[in-house]
Amino acid sequence: MIGIRAIGSYLPENKINNVEQARQFGESDDFISTKIGALQLPCMPDGMETSDMAVAAVKVLVQDHDLDLETVDAVVVVTQNGDGSGLPHTAAIVQDKLDLKGRVAAFDLSLGCSGYVYGLSVVKGLMEQAGLKNALLITADPYSKIIDRKDRITTLLFGDAATATWLTEESEWKFGKPLLDTDGSGASNLLVNDKTLSMNGRQVFNFASKKVPKQIRDYLESNNLQMTDIDIYCLHQGSASIVDAIAKRFPEVSDRFISDIRNTGNTISSSIPFLLQNVLNKDNVQKVLMSGFGVGLSWATNMLYREERNDK
């Protein structure tokens, strides 16, 4: 069965000091460290493009996990801020920059913070239907392209990052059927107008703290799982506060919700795989529930579970 073999990631070296940035808006250091949770925000430097971040993440798979680029037959990039103006699709540019030979499927997936959970199932379905062996699911959505640094609501929150997930049959981590939800009536709460991101923070917070716990409960119930069957809950890292708000709705297991955006900020679709990198190699972890939520409004939940590789 197709699953996750490895995850690589890339953070730009260029970082915004978020504590200093917050002081300019009259926000306290405590607000940044405990509520937002991000002390610094990586920011794609001038001259770098979305595809460059994607390529850098894939190269980690090559260097650290022995990915042979000649075997890659699909590249999918989750982004809503692709190279240039988004045409052509960034996945085609990544295919070229990686110099992938042979027959390669490549396309972008236009989703925000739910994109990784969606992407895993989209790529797996494609691989099964088309008989593909090795695919790369890349997340690279640099919001620095659309943030107004004078907007307190967005500029303190988002950071740039990219991740690359290698999907293949020779993998230890499999995943189940996702639960996927959409409420387009809330789309105006998080959107781009005149090339600038606008967010109604209260409505997005309200949406996430109400809808995500319900979807997680529905997922557990539909899979006959108890909350305590899950070792790690890996939510999209919208902010420290939203992770806390969701976790406290599961008091029996709230300590199993991981929260860490200190050095990244909210990296959109990259936040879940960025944390998974450090979770999936822990021997005592067997089941990881992940849930992404945001732009759309869109929210998606699925579970990763460990299964011994049969090629070992």
Place this chain on the structure above:
Amino acid sequence: MINNEKLIDILVKSGVDVEKENIHAEQSFEDMGLDSLDMFNFFTEIDEQLGVEIPDDDFEGMNNLDEVRLYLVSKLDG
């Protein structure tokens, strides 16, 4: 029935970093040291416990627990 005691319980349950005995109905949220994210949590908790969803325009105008109580009474009794 909505009273200040009930609202203080909801505020504490929403996870604010203020001791219950230091919460006063006429004191502004800002003076209590609450920030915007504390308020998001508080109003979400009100929504879940009392079933009252407070629109953005109304949310902006409430600065202390007394004002929230009066608003909720008008909604629940109306």
